[in-house]
Amino acid sequence: MILSALILSQGSGPVLATGPFLHFPYVQIGRPTQVATELTLMWQAPIEPGKWEVTYQSSQGVRHNLAEFNQVDTTSPGFLNFRTELTSLTPGKPFKYEVWKNGNKVFESTAKAPVKSDQKWRLVSFGDCGRGTKEQAMISYQASKVNGDAVLLTGDIVYDLGRVSEYETKFWNYYNGSATSPERGSQMMRSVPFIPVLGNHDMASNDLTKYPDGLAYFYFYQVPLNGPKLASNSPLTPNARGAGLSNFLAAAGENYPQTANYSFDYGNAHFVVLDSNPNVNWTTPELIEWLKKDLSEADPKKWRIVTYHHPEFQSSKVHATDRWMRVLSDLYVKYKVDLVLNGHVHNYQRSKPIELSFKPFLSTALNANDWTVDKAFNGTTVTSTEGVIRIVTGGGGAPLYNPELEPTPDKWLPFTEKYHVRHSFSQLDFDGDKLKFTQIDLEGKTLDSFLLMRKPKN
Numbered sequence: 001m002i003l004s005a006l007i008l009s010q011g012s013g014p015v016l017a018t019g020p021f022l023h024f025p026y027v028q029i030g031r032p033t034q035v036a037t038e039l040t041l042m043w044q045a046p047i048e049p050g051k052w053e054v055t056y057q058s059s060q061g062v063r064h065n066l067a068e069f070n071q072v073d074t075t076s077p078g079f080l081n082f083r084t085e086l087t088s089l090t091p092g093k094p095f096k097y098e099v100w101k102n103g104n105k106v107f108e109s110t111a112k113a114p115v116k117s118d119q120k121w122r123l124v125s126f127g128d129c130g131r132g133t134k135e136q137a138m139i140s141y142q143a144s145k146v147n148g149d150a151v152l153l154t155g156d157i158v159y160d161l162g163r164v165s166e167y168e169t170k171f172w173n174y175y176n177g178s179a180t181s182p183e184r185g186s187q188m189m190r191s192v193p194f195i196p197v198l199g200n201h202d203m204a205s206n207d208l209t210k211y212p213d214g215l216a217y218f219y220f221y222q223v224p225l226n227g228p229k230l231a232s233n234s235p236l237t238p239n240a241r242g243a244g245l246s247n248f249l250a251a252a253g254e255n256y257p258q259t260a261n262y263s264f265d266y267g268n269a270h271f272v273v274l275d276s277n278p279n280v281n282w283t284t285p286e287l288i289e290w291l292k293k294d295l296s297e298a299d300p301k302k303w304r305i306v307t308y309h310h311p312e313f314q315s316s317k318v319h320a321t322d323r324w325m326r327v328l329s330d331l332y333v334k335y336k337v338d339l340v341l342n343g344h345v346h347n348y349q350r351s352k353p354i355e356l357s358f359k360p361f362l363s364t365a366l367n368a369n370d371w372t373v374d375k376a377f378n379g380t381t382v383t384s385t386e387g388v389i390r391i392v393t394g395g396g397g398a399p400l401y402n403p404e405l406e407p408t409p410d411k412w413l414p415f416t417e418k419y420h421v422r423h424s425f426s427q428l429d430f431d432g433d434k435l436k437f438t439q440i441d442l443e444g445k446t447l448d449s450f451l452l453m454r455k456p457k458n
Contacts, residue, residue: 020106021045022079023172025099026189027111028222029150029264030085037091039111039193040222042083043099047071056097058088072251074244075164075213081251083222089113092121092149109190112149115267117302120432122146123269126425127154127199127309127343129396132170135423136397137185138442140174143425144186145444150266151192154343154393155199155276155309157217162202164213167220174397196221198238198260198275199309199343208244215240218252218259223273225254227261228290236280236287261287263294268430269303276308276325283327291328295335300457303430304337311342313351313371313390315412315419318401319344329371330356332388336455338435341426343394346401348426348439348447350418353377353387369413379450383434389452393426393439420447 022044030040041054052067065084072078089095092115099107115121124143129136143151158166176189188194196202198217205214215238230236237257240248249256260275272294274282282288298304310319312326322344332340333356353374374387394401403421405411412419422441429436439448 020050020101024176024187024190025097025107025109026176027086027191027193029114029193029195029224029266030222031224037087037089037113039086039089039114040083041086041097041099042081042220042222043107044079044081047078047080050101051103052082053100054084054086054097055100056086057095058086059090060088063088070251070253072164072219074208074247074251081219086111091116092119109187111191115149117265117268119267121149121267121430123150123152123266123428123430124148124425125152125154125341125428126393126396127197128156128346128394128398129153130156130158130166130170130174131398132159133397133399134183135442136170136174138182139396139423139425140185140188141180141182142440142442142444144180144188146427146440148188148427149192150195151188152195152271152307152341153197153396154307154341155197156201156343156394156398157196157199159201159398161205161211161214162216163205163211164216164219167216194221195223195271195273196259197273197307197309197343198277200277203238203277206238206240207242208240208248209242212244212247214244215248215252215256218248218256221255221259223259224262224264225258226263227258228286230257230286236284237275238277239279261290263298265299265302268301268432269305270298272304272306274306274308274325276310278310278322278324282325291331292335295331295337298457303339303435303454304335304457305339305341306332306337307341309342310344311349311390311392313354313413313415314342314345314349314392315405315416316345316347316349316402317405318346329354329388333386336457337388338452338455340388340390342390342392343396345392346394346398347392348395348418348420348422348424349390349392349416350439350448350450351390351415352417353385353389354415355387369415371415373415379437379452383451384453384455386455391426391437393424395423396425397423418448422447
């Protein structure tokens with residue numbers, strides 16, 4: 001339930017901080033009707049009386065918004081989750097915003113408005129990040145230096161269980177803290193939207209009796225609600241349960257389970273975010289038909305990017321059998337998907353462009369590694385392909401996997417083109433029908449790069 005931001009009185013729950021915020025304001029892609037001109041601003045605060053207002057520079061002058069909030073009582077203590085829509089922004093331009101409480105300015109920052117489809121823009125992507133390590137801070141710092149327009153998190157956002165308490169110690173201070181440095185991370189979230197993908201650790205606390213602050217993924221992000229509508233107790237969802245379920249459902253609201261699968265346009269790209277956790281059966285007709293419809297109706301003039309946590313094509317020994325998402329591989333070729341972004345495996349890998357698999361598609365193909373690839377594509381002189389490149393960008397901060405394989409390409413599976421065991425992030429530069437991809441490590445060094453031309457659609 002959304003309430004007015006003027007709080008006359010509140011119930012129990014101690015104040016969590018001496019200042020006005022539990023977590024500083026940050027921007028989200030929100031639930032736009034016009035992607036190029038809107039963002040959502042969010043923050044969390046203690047449960048206490050107050051009138052909150054946001055002022056910001058729109059294309060039509062300064063606007064004043066009262067913030068809306070919902071109360072989250074599934075944790076101890078609880079908090080207020082605030083949000084307001086920032087509309088009529090000038091595409092691609094920075095703008096200033098201020099947050100006021102009880103007539104006093106308590107925060108100010110600048111943010112970047114979403115770009116239009118004819119503007120160049122930059123996406124940053126990494127996953128498997130919220131571990132509270134020095135490498136996590138260094139990746140956040142290096143990623144902030146490239147001045148991206150948006151950040152895509154490829155799952156396992158917070159370890160080990162995806163709880164609110166883990167966000168407190170392993171997330172907020174790294175991406176929206178009080179300083180920017182290699183030791184402390186960055187403040188990116190207040191300026192550019194972080195886009196979430198649900199990983200296995202993000203849903204590992206779904207026993208809400210044991211972990212009443214679990215499934216925090218469904219509190220902290222504002223994304224489109226255009227995914228398949230599945231019942232909250234369905235085995236196709238994270239399947240939350242326990243004594244705290246009713247409180248969780250009330251606090252998460254329409255975010256659960258809708259924000260596990262969704263799609264959106266940003267600039268000249270169409271993104272599809274999928275829940276790849278093994279409890280989700282992607283042969284279910286309802287899910288397949290939603291995905292087909294979404295991809296077939298995507299703007300033919302835009303890039304098509306699919307992202308989910310578990311990679312179906314990778315060469316590490318760790319998670320080697322987690323290949324169930326291969327059931328969708330032929331759909332990506334049919335609907336001319338340009339790129340797939342994954343996490344889960346804690347390193348960087350790039351596949352060759354993978355083409356159609358066996359016909360008809362047999363379940364036994366799930367364990368085969370001799371898939372057809374485009375051997376002509378090299379990302380320099382040959383930059384077009386009908387195949388689909390897979391990127392594993394899981395080096396966001398958690399301990400790395402299988403470094404012994406990096407110097408032994410003969411032990412990589414046949415579809416693997418690049419393999420680097422180094423904490424790193426992906427940088428995707430969109431310029432019309434051309435994409436420049438760069439993988440950058442925690443010291444700012446380039447591990448890999450290639451050029452890709454967008455597939456003609458329709």
